[in-house]
Amino acid sequence: MIIKETQPFNALTFTTQARLPELSKYGLVGQKLCSEADRLGIQPGGALQWNYFGIDGRPETVFTLVIALPVQEKAAEVQGFESKQIPALKCLSLVHEGPWENLPQSYGKAMGYLSANGLTMTGECREIYATIDLEETANNITEIQIGIN
Template sequence: MNIKESKPYNALVFRVRTTLPELSNHVAHVAKNLYREAARLDLMVTGVIHWNYYGIDGQPDTKFLLEIALPIQEKEVVSSEFEWRRIAGFKCVSAVLDGPWEQLPKTYETLIRQLQAQGLHMTDECREMYINMDFETPENNITEVQVGVR
C-alpha cells in the first residue's frame, strides 16, 4: 500500500450514474469509443483509461457516479459524444493488481483494511487505472487501484 497524491489531468470523459452490478455494461466499448473520439479529434492521449467512482460505498444497490476518463493534453475540447473535464488530484492509498479483474474486490478489501490500520479514513471516491487490459488473457491485466483518504 502506498499513500500518495494523484495529479490532476485533462480528460475526455464518459459519465453515468450506475450500480456495481451494472458496471459490466461499460467495459471495453466505452474505452474503445473514447480512443476513437480522441483520434477523430486529433487529441494527444497522455495516459491510460481511468475509472473514477464518486459516491461509491461497496453496496450493490447504491447508485454512484462513474467517470470513464481518457487523459489528454488538450483543454476545453468539444466532442459530440463525450465531455471534457479537468480531473482533480486527490490523496489516496494505492496498490497494483496484476491479474484478472475478479480479484479487484479482494484488492479493495486489503487496501481498506490497511488504511484503517494506519488510522486513515476513506472518502467516497475510488479510482482504477487500467495500465494493461488483456481481454483474451486476463492474467496479463495490470490495474492500479486508488482509494481516497483524508
C-alpha cells in the same frame, strides 16, 4: 501500498449513475473515448481509468461513474462526451495484477490497511488500467487509488 497525491489532468470523460451489477454494460466506453480523441486529433496522455464517487461495495448502491481517458490537451468540440480537468487526489495506491474479478480481494487488503492506520476515505476511488489483456486476464495490471483525507 503507498500514500501519494496524483496530479490533475485533462481528460475526455463519460459520466453516468450506476450500480455494481451494471458495470459491464460500460465496457466499450473506453474504446469510444479513444475514437473521439482520434477524431479530434488529440493524443492520449495516459491509461484509461474509471473513477467512482459514492461507491461502498454494496450491489444496490447507486454511485457516480466517470470513465476518463487522459489527453494531452483540453478538447473544444467534443461530441457525446465531456472534456474536463480531473482534479488531484490524495490516495492510498496499490497495484492489482490479474483478472478484474479478483479486484474485491485487493480492495479488501486496502480497507484493512486504511483501518489499521486510522485513515478515512473521501468516497472517491479510481482504477487505472495500465495493462488490459482481455484474452489472458492474468496479464491485467490495474492501479487502485482510494481517496483519503
